[in-house]
Amino acid sequence: MSDHLKNFFDPRPSTPPWSNFSTTNPHFTIAANHTWNDTSHSSSKENQILEKASAIFVIKHNLNSSLTALSASPDHNHIVVAGREVLKVLNVSEREITEEFNLKNRSFNKVSNDVKWGNISTKNKIATAATNGTIVIWDIGNGRTKIDRKIDEHSRAVNRICFNPTNGSMLLSASQDCTMKLWDLRESDPAKFTFEGKCENVRDVQFNSINQNEFAAAFENGAIQKWDIRKPSIHERKLNAHIGPVLAVDWHSDGRTIASGGRDKFIKIWDMNSDSRNPRDIIGSMTSIARVQWRPNHPNEIASCALLSDNRIFIWNIRRPFIASYYFAEHEDVPTGFLWHDSDVLWSCSKDKIFIQQHMSDSYRPLDLLSKCSIGWSVYDKIAFSIEKPNDSIAEDQQVSRSIPPSGNQFRIMQKRISPNIIEPRNELQQKTGIASLPTFDHKAFSYLAENYIISSRDIWSVCEHNAKIAWDVQRFRTAQTWKIIQLLYGILEPVDKNTTYNDKEGTNSLSKDSTSTNPDKSSGEIKESDSIKDLNTLTEKHDEALDDDVESVDDNEYDEEEEFGQVEDRIKDSGVQQRRTTIKMKSHTVQATYNSTLCQNWDKESIMSQLLDYYAEQGDVQMCVTLMLVLGDRIKISQERVEQWFFSYIELLHRFQLWCAATYIISSCRIPSVEMMNQQSTTIYTTCNNCFRPILNSRCRYWICDKCRKMLNPCSICHNTVKGLYTWCQGCSHGGHLAHMKEWFSVNDECPTGCGHNCSGRI
Amino acid sequence: MSVQPFDSLHEDLIHDVAYDFYGKRFVTCSSDQKLKVWEFSQDTNNWELVDSWKAHESSILKVAWAHPEFGQVIASCSFDRSIRIWEEQEHELKNSGKRWLEKARLxxxxxxxxxxAFAPNFLGLRLASIAADGVLRIFEALEVSNLAHWTLMDEVHVHVSRSSNPPAFKEAEENYCLSWCPSRYQSPMIVIGCGKENNARIFRCDxxxxxxxCEVLDGHEDLVNDVDWAPNMGRSYHLIATAxxxxxxxxxKLLSNKDGFKVELVADLNxxxxxxxxxxxxxxxxxxxxAGDDGKVRLWKAGNKAENEEGFKCIGIVCNDRQSNDTMEI
Structure with a gap:
């Protein structure tokens, strides 16, 4: 895909393909944050800022003052924005925003909490509500801008005001003085009604758009109330909606559903016709909700903005209450008000002094950013996963969009097409979860090997023999064969080992016989391999016989034999693993023939071993690497760093499988200081002398003898010997002993074996 | 090979699953703002829910389990811009919703x-995080026993060119991910998927x-959604996978040379x-x-060199069939 094409498919391209747009309209520039001075309005010092890449839809207008609220004229051609120092009317069109006039003047210097544009009979009136409780009605008809009326009936700040949607002369207020008041603006009388919210600060009021006599109010104590203005004495319905203040209410266009938003970060949807005291739906947002507003023509969607700390405006679908369907991230400070122009265009104002007109196609879709699948691996090679059923329509979309050539016009068509007017209902989750168990790692075999391998390097011959058998037991035939080869390579060649081999011959033979006779279920596929093992076994037995007969003479003959087999040795160097095996077998025959065991001595063992270790390391079989290193000790020269890696990896694996004894054994057998140290780090056991109960501290006697009573510390209560290995003791009476002894004792007894009278059974 | 379906009981998408060190239990995180811990029950031979709680105010994107030497500790991060650290309270009942206590909020x-991602345990109790602001942050609990106190050790802008002039970022355009180098024989390293740069880059602690x-893993034609640095196990090279x-x-494949790594792309699987x-x-x-939007989990293994097979082969597919539950192809 070419760069151009790629940008085209990117919903937010960095270089817009419609950049020629700027030449057709001087008001539209593509450069980011480019300021445009409106020459036609020379009085205006404000800047209009156009965002890059979204010039078609996002229009920003800087008002140089922090904004608190906005309202639209009934015909939606004008917007009034209120702020700390401004009260301005803006002319808003699809393409541009211009300032009509400023209402702010000398006589009015209180901050406006809210502003509302009247309707019908008051379509030329604007009402503002101030923090000092004053409501001002402005008249903007006939080019005048004068104050029509000032209402000072509230004793504290007015938080919100609302014109009745069907009777523009009715103005309702919500105040911090715990009352709501209703005026008929046709009369100059004081408030017609005062609604007592029972001494709760009122944060929001709104008329029902269907039933003009109904309004909803939001209270600081968490309640929402429904009132009928014909019954001004008492609310019709009250719901405890939120924990903490309710900051916003909004009637749905169906006239029966209310959305409320609170500082408790929830948006709750209430069916006012139902008797239930529980919300119909709950949306959990990440910030306190300052304002909510249903999206026109999308009955399931509602927009919200935060009170603090989040500059985004979210649009939620109540059917998907956890993930916002869209959000706008155009503001650089908290939005303070927003208003739907139509179902796709949203106006908003913010503390960042900017008024923005934005289109839904500028919004982001959080769902697109979230991964719809997950994978987790356990040490047992189990995969926990969640995957989503592929959505066929997505694939179709891609097919279609691929065929659209990248030109400006068509881009806009596609934008429209993508612009999500219809939300696919998603009541049921498509995601499936499961756990797949893979046969790739046999942890039982791993544990068996870990617990049964001999890792001392003293007697290589019998160790290899034993380890081969262990590997054979768990059907690790290849590993078993490796041990046999190691046995041949290292087990019989060095003089020291020869003697040992000789001495231990009985044991070794019995082991090898054992391994051939107890072949576990020999599957047909393994016949060849097992046969070769047998072969090797018989061979090695013969070796032993040879050694038995002729131990003394070996040294004398050594020199000649080396010469004789020099050629074979060369061949081995160059051959691969498989060949090497056959070679070994072949050579073994030779050995058999000549009754000489020293032929292997000059093999290039190092390169064979490094290849061998590489092979196992590649397979991730650190168990084999470490065991080989321990058995062969310093006979193998390999970078200490790698060996340490193997050790640490293997020990970690043992820990993961909770094979603590095996891990400890490996650690204490390892001669690499950093590994050996592991057993001495971060291990603190607090215990007391089991004779005098004095805490045991690291003192002169180094843990062996109690400082106070001078007795040998903590012998086994059963056999009275010092415990080497696993020691267990009762935290209550400090008596303990060998794990096995204690297990045996407490399987039938509850009390301490010392007779101290303590009931240890629950603690040991 | 078998697939055992289980009902996650989450009310929205699951975004991450993490097993503990021993593979005995795992935790799932979801957009429904909850974390759920599951444990294998020998009695029923099934994975059972042992606790579930509301952990964040928004979609939980990732969850990680600390090495057990630091206790039973879970970290979770979210769209709500916070990282939270949870510690198990063993005296609380299972499924009480109280078993995991919030110890810290970053x-x-x-x-x-x-x-x-938690650093390998030999580096201490460290947590690396990357947020949509394009900043790598490394936190450390200097006092391992005090999980309430995390120190912000480092803050690194991952966009090399933009670091002097932090951009007015558009969160939705960026997608970052990270993974620690598991090796203890090199200076600490993290590989980071660098959002709009459409690459992944290794960062090294000097x-x-x-x-x-440091090194760039290039060749990507779009955002890098995920990176994972393979456990090394004493191999002579490193492997890093990207999605x-x-x-x-x-x-x-990363081969060490004198001033870092020689980076080689060894598999490119579509x-x-x-x-x-x-x-x-x-x-x-x-x-x-x-795993991808095709609704399948694919498994890859390196070809056997002895058999002259190059590169990585698909060895299995776990998929979600329309009729049956979950099936696995091989």
């Missing part, structure tokens, strides 16, 4: 926290404890044919799994 990020941008929005899974979201190595670094 709120330094200026965008949603998109990935977190002698002066400064994180420096990209450009439909591909890539595997890079079997998913849709956006790939996750890549994850198994514990020994021998099998790679990847």
């Amino acid at each position: 709120i330094e990020s200026k965008g949603s926290v998109q990935d977190i 002698q002066n404890n400064k994180w420096r941008p 990209s929005k450009d439909h591909r899974v890539r595997i890079y 079997d998913h044919r849709t956006e790939v979201w996750k890549v994850k190595w198994n514990v020994t670094g021998t099998i790679l799994s990847s």
Whole structure:
């Protein structure tokens, strides 16, 4: 895909393909944050800022003052924005925003909490509500801008005001003085009604758009109330909606559903016709909700903005209450008000002094950013996963969009097409979860090997023999064969080992016989391999016989034999693993023939071993690497760093499988200081002398003898010997002993074996 | 090979699953703002829910389990811009919703926290995080016994060119991910999927404890959605896998040389044919799994050199069939 094409498919391209747009309209520039001075309005010092890449839809207008609220004229051609120092009317069109006039003047210097544009009979009136409780009605008809009326009936700040949607002369207020008041603006009388919210600060009021006599109010104590203005004495319905203040209410266009938003970060949807005291739906947002507003023509969607700390405006679908369907991230400070122009265009104002007109196609879709699948691996090679059923329509979309050539016009068509007017209902989750168990790692075999391998390097011959058998037991035939080869390579060649081999011959033979006779279920596929093992076994037995007969003479003959087999040795160097095996077998025959065991001595063992270790390391079989290193000790020269890696990896694996004894054994057998140290780090056991109960501290006697009573510390209560290995003791009476002894004792007894009278059974 | 379906009981998408060190239990995180811990029950031979709680105010994107030497500790990060640290309270009853106590809340990020990862345990109790603001943050609990106190050790802008002039970022355009180098024989390293740069880059902690941008894993044609550094297990080279929005899974082989790594792309797999979201190595670094929008988990293994097979082969597919539950093809 070419760069151009790629940008085209990117919903937010960095270089817009419609950049020629700027030449057709001087008001539209593509450069980011480019300021445009409106020459036609020379009085205006404000800047209009156009965002890059979204010039078609996002229009920003800087008002140089922090904004608190906005309202639209009934015909939606004008917007009034209120702020700390401004009260301005803006002319808003699809393409541009211009300032009509400023209402702010000398006589009015209180901050406006809210502003509302009247309707019908008051379509030329604007009402503002101030923090000092004053409501001002402005008249903007006939080019005048004068104050029509000032209402000072509230004793504290007015938080919100609302014109009745069907009777523009009715103005309702919500105040911090715990009352709501209703005026008929046709009369100059004081408030017609005062609604007592029972001494709760009122944060929001709104008329029902269907039933003009109904309004909803939001209270600081968490309640929402429904009132009928014909019954001004008492609310019709009250719901405890939120924990903490309710900051916003909004009637749905169906006239029966209310959305409320609170500082408790929830948006709750209430069916006012139902008797239930529980919300119909709950949306959990990440910030306190300052304002909510249903999206026109999308009955399931509602927009919200935060009170603090989040500059985004979210649009939620109540059917998907956890993930916002869209959000706008155009503001650089908290939005303070927003208003739907139509179902796709949203106006908003913010503390960042900017008024923005934005289109839904500028919004982001959080769902697109979230991964719809997950994978987790356990040490047992189990995969926990969640995957989503592929959505066929997505694939179709891609097919279609691929065929659209990248030109400006068509881009806009596609934008429209993508612009999500219809939300696919998603009541049921498509995601499936499961756990797949893979046969790739046999942890039982791993544990068996870990617990049964001999890792001392003293007697290589019998160790290899034993380890081969262990590997054979768990059907690790290849590993078993490796041990046999190691046995041949290292087990019989060095003089020291020869003697040992000789001495231990009985044991070794019995082991090898054992391994051939107890072949576990020999599957047909393994016949060849097992046969070769047998072969090797018989061979090695013969070796032993040879050694038995002729131990003394070996040294004398050594020199000649080396010469004789020099050629074979060369061949081995160059051959691969498989060949090497056959070679070994072949050579073994030779050995058999000549009754000489020293032929292997000059093999290039190092390169064979490094290849061998590489092979196992590649397979991730650190168990084999470490065991080989321990058995062969310093006979193998390999970078200490790698060996340490193997050790640490293997020990970690043992820990993961909770094979603590095996891990400890490996650690204490390892001669690499950093590994050996592991057993001495971060291990603190607090215990007391089991004779005098004095805490045991690291003192002169180094843990062996109690400082106070001078007795040998903590012998086994059963056999009275010092415990080497696993020691267990009762935290209550400090008596303990060998794990096995204690297990045996407490399987039938509850009390301490010392007779101290303590009931240890629950603690040991 | 068998697949055992289980009902996650989450009310929205699950975004991450993490097993504990021993593979005995795992935790799932979801957009429904909850974390759920599951344990294998020998009695029923099934995975059972042992606790579930509301952990965040928004979608939980990642969850990680600390090494058990630091106790039973879970970290989670969310779209709500916070990282939270949870510790198990063993005296609380299972499924009481109280078993995991919030010990700390890290709120330094200026965008949603998109990935977190605990450092290998030999580096201490450290947590790396990357947020939509394009900043790598490394936290450390200097006093391991005090999980309430985390120190912000480092803050690194991952966009090399933009670091002097932090951009007015658009959160939604960026997607970051990270993974620690598991090796203890090199200076600490993290590989980071660098959002709009459409690549992944290795950051290395130098002698002066400064994180420096180093090798780039390039070749991506779109956002890198996930990276995973394979467990090394004493191999002579490193492997890093990436999942990209450009439909591909890539595997890079890193060979040490005197001033760092020689990076080689060893696999470029487009079997998913849709956006790939996750890549994850198994514990020994021998099998790679990847998952994408095609609704399949694919398993990859290196070809056997002895048999002259080059590169990585698909060895299995876990998929979600329409009729039956979950099936696995081989």
